[in-house]
Amino acid sequence: MIHQPRARRSRVLLIGVSEYERGTGYPSLPSVLANIQQLYDVLVDDAYGRFTPEVVRTVRSPDRETMVREAARAAGEAEDLLLCYFSGHGCLYTSEPAQGPGRLYLLPRAGGGPGAGTGAYGLGYAELRDLLCAGRAERIVLVLDCCYSGNALMEPLPEDRAFALLTSSRRFHGQSAGDGGGPTPFTAALLEVLRGGGDGQDERGPVTVEALAEPLRRRAERDAERARGEADSDPDDWHPELHTANEVGNTVLSQVVRLPRTSRARRLARTVRDRRDRLWARVRARPARAAGALGAAVLAGAGLLLLAGAAWQVLHPPPPDCPIPLELRVLTSPEHEQALTRVLAAFEDSARARAPLEGRPAGCRQLNAFVYAAPDGDTVAALEASAAWAEPERVCAGRAAGAGGEECAAPLRDVGPRPDVWLPGSSTAVRRVADAVAAAESAVYLGEETTVAKSPAVVLMPGDPGAEVRRSGEPLERLLTAAAEHEWPVLRAQPATSGAALLFGMAAGPGAIPAGSLPPRDDAALLCALARPAGAGSGADTPAPVLLVAERTAADLIREERRPACLGGAAGGHLAGASWDERYRAYYPGDVPQLDLTYVPVHWERAGADDAGRRTAIARLGEWLGSDEGRQALGREGFRDPDDERRALIDAPPLNHGAFVAEPGPAALPVPDAAAVADYLREEENRQPPRDVVFVVDVSSGSYSRAAQYEAVLRAAIGVLGPEDRFALLATPGGAGAPVRTLLGLGAHGADRAGEGIGALASVERFAAITPAVEEGLRLLEEGSAAGRGRLVVLLTDDQDSSGWPRVPAGGPVPLAVVSYGPDGCEHAYNRTVVALGGLCFDSSGAPGAALAGTLRVLTAPQEP
Structure with missing residues (x-):
């Protein structure tokens, strides 16, 4: 079973050192620039990549400190796959025999000679390995394109991590630096495999880590064979080796679909081509011996092979090239995202998923299931605004947010792509949206729902x-x-x-x-x-x-x-x-x-050209989830049988644990209807106490390039507040050297006054005083907010000036929510501290405006100690 990394939870770090400082003794490597650029292009290309530009970081000619910092940063951000690539000079450091011979160091732009010490000499492979493994990534892949990279294989692989190491050269051997006009030979071959071209790709499906080894080896052998007759070449210019630990080999690196299994005709033609290349290499090396009967005999044999291959190809034409599989988009609740990702991976391997879809040739991979998540309430809101989901450009054209937060719904931003299948954790969500999708203006209609599993x-x-x-x-x-x-x-x-x-x-x-x-x-x-x-x-x-x-x-x-x-x-x-x-x-x-996991087909107006195949794939998934095979896959993830909720795979993980009860007893209670749900949610919202909110906006010059996003968040949040609620608006830095500027004091402001305050926000050419500004917001709440009111400070920032920690009131979770638009998001050290102390963080990887507005709706008064 292959593992499809999730882009948002993965990180790619591409390090290329093409320029070396004068005096280091190391020449520049112009081919490294091509390596980095072309790898980036492939990894983020929709036709190949599993990643988005936001998660792929290129680092060009860094110093050692930058290499360490960027590796640690990528390791701290990645949760699914961490892919790290290095291209530059590699050297061996052998001055300390106790360390063993030939320890590999990766040279930064200021790398010195052996006498300079390890700190200046470069970043040790073992140190880089440990930096990558110090994070939370489930899978780590490290690719080294440098001289002596094979010496990294003398170091042990991590025993407790899913780790892969791909190297480009033999141990104690250098390699070609390339011609400067394109990638190095190793990376050129790697790119060819990731793009799905060339020979050696005899299996179907995306390119995985383990699928790199064989085609790279064949390309290296081919290059070495061609070079053996050339006096100025080194037959060991590059020699790939792949070592893996703990089942990382099935990780997908490129989404390109490779060609069907090579036909006999293609294998014959390839054999002819390889033999021809070897013959011409020998002719160039020894022209005198090559002339005569031996050359004639060999060429005659090659001609017979070509003729046989052509005849076989006429009688047995190869199947057409495989198109990119259909992507089946499956939306579920956040708590089920990882479990259902594993369930649908089993579906992808099933006979139902492999059967040809309309217009797709047999023998090719037919579909990939993409599982993503949003809270049930957010999905309900998105389906209620289905027209904005289907055609946001047409529906939202010319609509601007008003001061009260009325703006065009943005389901693509808040939830994600339009789903083909919805799998909410409870059918209550389906009941809530039934009337909206039945309305004439709806751009979506839902197919027949089916309960596929239950969970008490x-x-x-x-x-x-x-x-x-x-x-x-x-x-x-x-x-x-x-x-x-x-x-x-x-x-x-x-x-x-x-x-x-x-x-x-x-x-x-x-x-x-x-x-x-x-x-x-x-x-x-x-x-x-x-x-x-x-x-x-x-x-x-x-x-x-x-x-x-x-x-x-x-x-x-x-x-x-x-x-x-x-x-x-x-x-x-x-x-x-x-x-x-x-x-x-x-x-x-x-x-x-009980909660009932519900399968809901989602059909959209103005469907694309692949609608027939998509509908077939949707139906097949529903059939498979209801089959014995599907129910067993769900049972392995902790779901119970939908027909007999007491029955589950209780003799196997995870429900055979003593924390659970094998047969908890009948709970055949009806699921509440839409009217009852609406009444309850309305009464809960009416019970909410009045709220006091202080908005702190980072208006330093760098941060306030996000002015439009900050304004959208502010309008959405203020739009939630009612007439009994109060709010304040602060900006940092303030004018005339002050750390904070008060635009609106804590009070009940109307829509016009709120719009004036937001309009008064302006960029200031100084660093933001984040800590004093947050302290001022907390002081306003502590001194001006009466008991029984919900309290929250909201900080909007790009994290560049977030440091230290403000003095916070004792006795409860800190009433602070950070809306982060920085590159690290909620993983920034300051924001992690906020969360650790009971606060909240929303970043641009999700829908911060919607998340903040939802939090304000349920904000309650802190419990008195």
Whole structure:
């Protein structure tokens, strides 16, 4: 099974050192520039790449410190695949025998000679390897195109990481630097394979790591054979080797679909071509011996081979080249994204997925399933605005946001591409959108929905609530009472965006479930909230929270290998002394409906030319999910059988764990209808207390190039606030050397006044005083906000001036949300600290305006200590 890296969670670092400082003794390498540029072009090209320009970083002729910094940065950002490529001079450092002979160093632009010491001499391969492995990436691929790169193979591969090392030269050997007009020979061959051209590509499907080895080896042998007759060439100019550890070989690097299995005619023709090339090399090397009978005999044999190959090709024409597979877009809830990615990988390998689609030749890969996620509430809103999703240019032309936040919906920005299949975690989301998609102005209609799996609602207890509390069948109220008796805080996501939180809330009734001041937007974010203490303080003795989630979501917490990356694969924060599976047990309330994973075909007006094939692929996925094969794949991810919710693959992971109950008992409760859901959400919103919000905007010259984006976020957020809410608007830096400028004081401002404040924002040619500005916002809330009001400081910034940490009020999570437009986003050190202390961060990888507006809708007053 191949692994398709997710672009947003992957990073590519291309390091090319083409210029070396005078005095180093190393010549420039102009071919390296072509290496970097052409690799970048291939990796981000829609026809080949698995990546987007935002995740591919090129570093040209860096110093050593920059190489280290960029490697560490890429390692810190990557969660799925981390691909690192180096091209430049490589040298061996052997002055310390204890280190072993021939340790490889990668030279930066200021690399010195052996007497300069390791610091100036370059970046050691082992150091680079360890930098890459220090991050969270699930898979790491390192490619070295430099002299002596084969010496890297003398170092051990990481034992605990999925790691691949591809080198370009033999151990203790140099290699050609290229002709300066194009890539080096090794990278030229690598590019050829990634583009899907040339020989050696005998299997179907995208180009994976392991698929690089054989075609690169053949190309190296071909080049060496051609060069053996040339006096000024080195037959060992380049020699690729690929070493892998821990099942990284199935990782896709290029999406290009390679040709079908080579026919006999093609193999014969290739044999003729290779023999011809070898013959001409020998003729050039020894013209006297080559003349005569030997040459004639060989050429005659070659002619017979050509004739045989031509005859076979006439009788057995090769199949046509494979087109790019159809991309089947599958939208689901965030907590199910990774699980369903694995389920649909099994679908891609099934007989149903391999059967020819309309107009596509047999024997070719027919489709790729692309799984992406958005909270259920966001998807509902996007489908309600389906016309803006289908044709944003036509629907939104000329529409500008008003001061109250009325702007054209942007589903492409807030959710992603138009889906072909929707798999919400609960059918309540489908009920909520039914009327909107049936309206005449809708650009979408939904096919027949089918329940493909179920997952009971569970109350995850961080300890034993007492023998009198049964594992299944207790009313939710009894379980919440037990949590209160043990002083365990209760966490759930926002009911407007999470199916599980919605069902729990409706079972308990409006206002019955205690809520933190900043509830997570979805259940995936809810699990990540465990990385920080719940409630006040930051000590390890803070009580672990009770979680209200679906059983399948709980399985991701219990299984170590499936825990979200935000938890580091292990217990963190206040649970550092005990593992999750030792602490948590699932209790099954008898009055909360089960969550039903629902398959919904999505059909769009003005469909493309591939609509017939797309509809067939959609139907096949639905059939497969309902088959035994599909249900087994779902069961391996922690879902239960839709026809008998008590039955699951309980004798296999993940539900065979003691944290779960094999047969929790019948829970055949009806799913709430759309009217009941709307009434509940309306009552919950009406119960929200008035809010005080302070917006702090970074207007330093570099940051305020984002003025249009900042304005859109501000208008969307202010548009959520009602007449009883108050807000302030601050800018940093202020005028006349002041760190902060107050544009609007804390008060209830109307739409016109809000528009004037936003219009007064202007760029200032100084560094932003982020810490003093945030402190001023927190001071305004502390001094001017009465008890019982929701409180939040919102910082909009590009992170360039974010450093240190402001003095924050004690006694609870810091009421701060960062909207980051910096390159590191929420991974910036300052923003990570905000999250660790209970604040929030939204970055440009998602929809920060929509996320912030959703948070303000549910902002509650902090609990008094």
